[in-house]
Amino acid sequence: MYKPLADEIRPDSLEDVVGQRHILGEDGMLRRIVDSGQIPNMIFYGPSGTGKTTVARIIAQRTNRSLRKLNATTAGIADIKKIIDELDTFLTPGGVLLYLDEIQYFNKKQQQSLLEFIEDGRITLIASTTENPYFCVFNAILSRSTVFEFKAVSPQDIAKAVQRAVDIMNSRRDRPLSLGPGVMERISTACGGDVRKAINSVELLFSAAGGRQEISLEDAAAISQRSAMRYDREGDEHFDILSALMKSLRGSDPDAAMHYLARLLEVGDLIGACRRILCSASEDIGLAYPQAVPIVKACVDSAMQLGLPEARLPLAEACLLLATAPKSNTACLAIDAALADVRAGRTGAIPRELQNVHADGTGFEREQGYKYPHNFPHRWVKQQYLPDELKNARYYEYGDNKTEQAARRYWEEIKR
Numbered sequence: 001m002y003k004p005l006a007d008e009i010r011p012d013s014l015e016d017v018v019g020q021r022h023i024l025g026e027d028g029m030l031r032r033i034v035d036s037g038q039i040p041n042m043i044f045y046g047p048s049g050t051g052k053t054t055v056a057r058i059i060a061q062r063t064n065r066s067l068r069k070l071n072a073t074t075a076g077i078a079d080i081k082k083i084i085d086e087l088d089t090f091l092t093p094g095g096v097l098l099y100l101d102e103i104q105y106f107n108k109k110q111q112q113s114l115l116e117f118i119e120d121g122r123i124t125l126i127a128s129t130t131e132n133p134y135f136c137v138f139n140a141i142l143s144r145s146t147v148f149e150f151k152a153v154s155p156q157d158i159a160k161a162v163q164r165a166v167d168i169m170n171s172r173r174d175r176p177l178s179l180g181p182g183v184m185e186r187i188s189t190a191c192g193g194d195v196r197k198a199i200n201s202v203e204l205l206f207s208a209a210g211g212r213q214e215i216s217l218e219d220a221a222a223i224s225q226r227s228a229m230r231y232d233r234e235g236d237e238h239f240d241i242l243s244a245l246m247k248s249l250r251g252s253d254p255d256a257a258m259h260y261l262a263r264l265l266e267v268g269d270l271i272g273a274c275r276r277i278l279c280s281a282s283e284d285i286g287l288a289y290p291q292a293v294p295i296v297k298a299c300v301d302s303a304m305q306l307g308l309p310e311a312r313l314p315l316a317e318a319c320l321l322l323a324t325a326p327k328s329n330t331a332c333l334a335i336d337a338a339l340a341d342v343r344a345g346r347t348g349a350i351p352r353e354l355q356n357v358h359a360d361g362t363g364f365e366r367e368q369g370y371k372y373p374h375n376f377p378h379r380w381v382k383q384q385y386l387p388d389e390l391k392n393a394r395y396y397e398y399g400d401n402k403t404e405q406a407a408r409r410y411w412e413e414i415k416r
Contacts (some may be wrong), residue, residue, distance in 0.1 A: 004273025046150025049194030065082030348387025
């Protein structure tokens with residue numbers, strides 16, 4: 001029976017697991033917990049192919065508990081009950097270590113069914129998820145578990161696994177295959193930190209080698225095309241990239257902005273990119289360069305009409321404009337401060353001078369008395385606009401950029 005190479009060469013010890021030195025290194029917390037032999041309930045959080053299942057298996061081998069494995073994408077309550085029925089029998093003398101893969105696909109009721117047995121220690125749960133556990137795991141499970149984050153594996157660490165895979169594949173051939181210049185680096189880099197994906201690439205390259213004596217860089221590039229991208233429109237990666245794009249624009253880093261825009265466009269997320277770019281024009285550039293808003297709007301409209309791949313051009317222009325423009329968040333701070341007062345109930349009656357003029361003569365004690373600014377010099381006259389309860393409130397503070405400082409000097413001169 002065929003067995004994938006990635007499954008065949010799974011490490012049997014923590015020393016052989018590539019990457020995750022922050023938790024599995026000599027002084028890593030997870031390493032110390034495993035060495036102690038006292039295994040708590042744990043949740044492994046991180047991208048695919050980073051060793052979550054491998055580490056769970058190694059932990060199971062080092063305990064006296066029977067390993068049971070469920071995948072939440074296909075398992076249900078009946079599968080959980082089957083494991084529960086085995087408890088306190090000769091099948092599970094030391095209890096059960098349950099490895100629950102993709103726990104985010106279990107609903108609240110399914111997760112709750114494990115609570116009693118996690119609580120009394122008959123089931124030790126090791127769950128894995130590619131999504132943020134603080135959003136997708138039931139709080140009662142979360143409070144009884146320790147979360148460990150698995151990170152994408154570096155190309156340097158992946159190269160070790162790739163070399164091990166190459167050695168195994170060569171041991172099965174009459175004539176060993178060599179890797180051409182740059183092939184190792186290409187496979188290790190293009191997998192996007194996913195060890196399984198890198199090993200699968202090695203297996204495919206050997207299968208397609210035929211009578212060749214060397215794996216070429218062209219073949220490696222063909223097998224790993226676009227495979228470095230990790231993206232899920234509903235997952236953390238989606239929001240992380242969007243956040244990184246906006247923060248790069250705000251931080252005035254045009255190179256980083258181009259990088260994250262490219263990652264969004266490569267997976268076709270045109271709408272996500274456009275929304276963040278439009279938002280940044282008002283939130284981060286604002287009054288320091290007010291023309292940024294109509295310019296960016298024109299670029300976004302052009303991008304939506306053109307579609308990909310041509311949309312990359314106006315969006316790149318918009319991002320570079322925003323990244324290199326002067327910054328001001330005074331508009332954002334002003335409206336947020338005003339909203340805070342409104343939401344807290346600090347509103348008050350609208351001054352009589354600002355009320356609808358048609359209300360005059362309907363029983364009010366005095367006429368409106370509104371002063372029309374255009375009838376006064378410089379189109380301004382001193383007049384109270386805020387409610388009495390808020391008449392001294394200050395929401396807007398001029399930014400230190402050229403545009404807002406010019407406006408400040410203009411109004412100071414007139415109001416003086």
